[in-house]
Amino acid sequence: MADKKRTLRLLIYISPLVLFAVSLYLGTYRIPLPALLKTLLSPFVPAWKAGLPEGYSAIVFGVRLPRLILALAVGSALSVSGASLQALFKNPLVNEYILGLSSGAGFGASLSLVFLGPAFPPQISAFLFAIVAVLLVLSISARSESPIVSLLLTGVIVSAFFTALLSLVEFFASPYSLQALFNWLMGNLARPGWRDLAVSLPFVLGGVAILLLLRWRLNVLSLSDEEARSLGVNLRGEKFLVIALATLITAAATAVAGIIGWIGLIVPHLVRMMVGADNRRVVPLSAALGASFLLLADDIARSLASFEVPVGIFTSIIGIPLFILLLRKSTKIWL
Numbered sequence: 001m002a003d004k005k006r007t008l009r010l011l012i013y014i015s016p017l018v019l020f021a022v023s024l025y026l027g028t029y030r031i032p033l034p035a036l037l038k039t040l041l042s043p044f045v046p047a048w049k050a051g052l053p054e055g056y057s058a059i060v061f062g063v064r065l066p067r068l069i070l071a072l073a074v075g076s077a078l079s080v081s082g083a084s085l086q087a088l089f090k091n092p093l094v095n096e097y098i099l100g101l102s103s104g105a106g107f108g109a110s111l112s113l114v115f116l117g118p119a120f121p122p123q124i125s126a127f128l129f130a131i132v133a134v135l136l137v138l139s140i141s142a143r144s145e146s147p148i149v150s151l152l153l154t155g156v157i158v159s160a161f162f163t164a165l166l167s168l169v170e171f172f173a174s175p176y177s178l179q180a181l182f183n184w185l186m187g188n189l190a191r192p193g194w195r196d197l198a199v200s201l202p203f204v205l206g207g208v209a210i211l212l213l214l215r216w217r218l219n220v221l222s223l224s225d226e227e228a229r230s231l232g233v234n235l236r237g238e239k240f241l242v243i244a245l246a247t248l249i250t251a252a253a254t255a256v257a258g259i260i261g262w263i264g265l266i267v268p269h270l271v272r273m274m275v276g277a278d279n280r281r282v283v284p285l286s287a288a289l290g291a292s293f294l295l296l297a298d299d300i301a302r303s304l305a306s307f308e309v310p311v312g313i314f315t316s317i318i319g320i321p322l323f324i325l326l327l328r329k330s331t332k333i334w335l
Contacts, residue, residue: 012274020072023298024060031059073201074189076204076288077253078267081250084245105126105127108125112126114173122255131251137155140158141154187311200255203252211283262323263290266293
């Protein structure tokens with residue numbers, strides 16, 4: 001049994017690399033495998049570039065590579081955020097958007113796309129309002145006698161408030177702006193390029209790395225408050241740090257990719273069912289499996305039709321039946 005679990009963990013860890021290699025080959029424009037390998041190596045072997053069609057380099061380096069790197073980063077960020085918040089709140093139904101982040105980001109993006117125009121990119125506006133939504137939740141629930149329950153309830157209220165503001169913006173939007181907004185809200189990995197990656201990737205990588213380093217402390221935070229205090233843990237500080245990091249990486253991912261649901265809820269569940277509830281394993285495995293999950297969904301989204309289909313649609317199509325299956329398979333998902 002121990003060998004099987006070890007093999008399973010190894011397969012999860014290498015799955016993003018395997019899917020990344022396969023995903024480079026997939027796409028509406030087929031590039032033969034030998035030409036694809038030559039294109040990837042052409043920066044190091046300039047002579048190979050001369051014998052390749054001109055469009056290959058633009059497709060691989062201008063479109064596919066940034067898209068796939070973004071899928072890896074966003075999938076990891078959403079999964080790690082979901083796993084961390086589930087451990088913190090001791091609730092397996094918590095996801096990365098529970099504190100109103102997605103509705104805040106949606107409202108911010110809508111302001112930019114509908115009223116502010118290209119002078120103020122939607123990524124910046126979405127990131128700022130995602131942070132504002134979470135800060136609002138934290139400030140409202142700060143003095144509550146039941147901080148965890150208050151956080152969750154306040155998150156629902158703030159989310160409803162920003163959703164109402166988003167609906168108001170949609171009402172005044174022109175048809176063109178409305179189409180761009182809906183495309184963003186459904187989650188899309190096609191728009192961002194290297195410049196967007198350069199802005200968002202440091203936040204995602206930095207936040208995920210710190211949460212990976214803190215994963216053993218999540219086991220302590222999963223205990224009751226009395227047990228955690230007896231071990232000398234600064235509960236208020238530790239909880240605020242985890243929430244801040246989860247918010248940072250989710251906001252950075254959402255700002256560039258739009259709202260992509262179900263990953264932060266489904267992936268940690270799958271990992272816990274496979275390896276148990278020890279966060280020292282759950283968090284890194286969630287990062288790897290989340291990256292693979294989003295890569296797979298994006299491969300389906302861009303291979304099914306000649307036009308671009310938002311990847312958020314496929315994460316929901318895959319995620320909802322999978323979650324129902326998990327509920328049927330186990331009456332006790334929080335292992």
